[in-house]
Amino acid sequence: MKPINVGLLGIGTVGGGTWDVLNRNAGEIERRAGRAIRITRVADKAIEHARSVVKGRARVTSDAHEVTRARDIDIVVELIGGYTVAKDLVLDAIRHGKHVVTANKALLATHGNEIFAAAQKKDVMVAFEAAVGGGIPIIKALREGLSANRIEWIAGIINGTSNFILSEMRDKGLAFSAALKEAQKRGYAEADPTFDIEGVDAAHKLTILSALAFGIPMQFKRAYTEGISKLTREDIAYAGELGYRIKLLGITKRTKKGVELRVHPTLVPEKRLIANVEGVMNAILVKGDAVGPTLYYGAGAGSQPTASAVVADLVDVTRLITADPEHRVPHLAFQPDRLSDEPILSIEAVETCYYLRMRVADRPGVLADVTRILADSKISIDAMVQKEPGEGAKRVDIVMLTHLALERNVNAAMARIAKLPAVAGGVTRIRLEQLL
């Protein structure tokens, strides 16, 4: 069969990895796909850099539209990132009848509905395995591997930078700022780390997973996003003493009231496999009604792991390129005319368990006041410990784990507790999930 010609937009970290993997494993890939897959055109603003990578084995241009419109290109790979230029190029490629492979989670989470609709109209595929979990084939698992299941929930470590920071904080007893510096030193965090540490990147990825799991449109704007920058060493240590690890999880769950879509630091029992995922690795736990809990683990970022997903998509698209479009796996796992309109719940409507920590004056009656307020808000306590933060302290830390409670009620109780004269500095609240 005739080779598949790929046009590559962006030959930076992931693009360079894709060039590398596709060339290095060309033989193995052809043995699998049944035909050669080769990058014949590359577009990059840094044209000299692009030339130095490609070494004459593909046509290089600084004008990406040359690639999206080239008659000799079957599949366009978008690895530029960002929302604006990337969006124009992806839509231009679709308009010109090209299949698209992209790693761009920000683009899909915010403009995915529009992009998939355009692709649908032109009978082309938009593949995006690399958008979530780097090289972990989690998109394929959700779209195909678990297709027998009614998915109940997903909980994932889907941002390696935050997971590295949390691992460092726990392992070495570092403060957040010191752990962030270490991550930056190692190249795991950018100079402006906001997207990673404030949960935005994770929320992009979770939005995609949620759409695939439940057959709903992408609704990034409705995601609740809370990062790790306010976590303290003390909370990580207290959680540890209670048998929990704190992880930044993206959680999406189908409930009777609607779909939960939330990213936040989460206490997880240390016995769970996902609690033991350390450093920049990612892991996604998926609970299906038939299969039960399943977990997918691997490198969530990096040149070669992400390229692994990009190239797997190229093989998939290659296989389906002649297939009847009706028989392809739908972009969002469910047939586009069969999407559901289940609403995304506000965080106030979420019901989960909580870790609550407050620093209080060490005198009689305080605990009675606190527990009374919790009881008034229908919050029942599962476990409680009292800690002395330092020698001769006149204050103690009270840490409570609650049973299932409604977030709205927890907010109300926290506000009332913070007003107690014996309580200093408000209440620290971290959500807790059993993940069973």
Add this chain to the structure above:
Amino acid sequence: MKPINVGLLGIGTVGGGTWDVLNRNAGEIERRAGRAIRITRVADKAIEHARSVVKGRARVTSDAHEVTRARDIDIVVELIGGYTVAKDLVLDAIRHGKHVVTANKALLATHGNEIFAAAQKKDVMVAFEAAVGGGIPIIKALREGLSANRIEWIAGIINGTSNFILSEMRDKGLAFSAALKEAQKRGYAEADPTFDIEGVDAAHKLTILSALAFGIPMQFKRAYTEGISKLTREDIAYAGELGYRIKLLGITKRTKKGVELRVHPTLVPEKRLIANVEGVMNAILVKGDAVGPTLYYGAGAGSQPTASAVVADLVDVTRLITADPEHRVPHLAFQPDRLSDEPILSIEAVETCYYLRMRVADRPGVLADVTRILADSKISIDAMVQKEPGEGAKRVDIVMLTHLALERNVNAAMARIAKLPAVAGGVTRIRLEQLL
């Protein structure tokens, strides 16, 4: 689109689960597949039982050939198990132009080459996600999700019964026989547990994984198989003290000399995720050259989890039923005319690390003799501890962990050590893998 008609052979544990999942999630599955998938014929020797499950919603027969030959059937699901009847039926279904979905690892590991060749000739698909790792979509991950990679090795906990027994032995300090009894009591082990505890079932599954990973034919007969029945509490405890867990792993690895294909108890560093997989759960670690290590975890057996995989295959086959056969994913991941003939290595040619334990007289010079023998066989020691098995004992246990060594050399050294007058009862050897 018109519904897909499925014929089910065997409506026992997995067959019943398949019936259940396909009916319960019919709506969700149709939203994904774009057409209904329904079981219209069922064959089972226990015809009354079959009727009581099906309740008139499918035609029931005790003659399986009625189903494999029925004109109105598109896909035949074989869930009978075993080699002989199942083989005849699968080949008969293929002969009649039916696609086949099977969970039968024993059949595929021993007759897969013949079955896939027959399917190839008739342009039909044989799907077998349920044959390895129950509901974990590991076949899909290997055949499709990791298609960009040159797979380097796979190490998997692929027999839940053995993993449960090992978990019980470690957790509760039980002897093998007591843990086996507990597994039987809970229905995890059969009355004759040989297939599970002696590694035969794991070797069947590993044979399939190895073929998919490396593009080689199924070669079950060449697999090295060693079970867990001779493991002692002491070895599990000593391994724990050294920071290791003992797991029954199926390991297949591509080396310069050939392909390793071996099932045996293995020491794994306790920090590895796979070392923390407990009870009847399965997990498969796959190392690709681009993606690095990835892990897939879930229920490896049971009615509903296995049905999850069977039904996922039904959806896949449904999608590809009208596709050009050339564009389907090849049965063994690689195009049938592009399989490799890399040889399977004998266990003697394997190079790995070892845990060696010997009970010796507590007197000077013994250790010198032992270490001399090891050095003669080019085996270097990474760590060593000496243990007193009981109070007032005149013998001590010596436990050594070796660096990489050739199994042939280890065998020779073990034979020589066993002949030392100070050594009682031979040398216990357990292989050790770092899994990095």
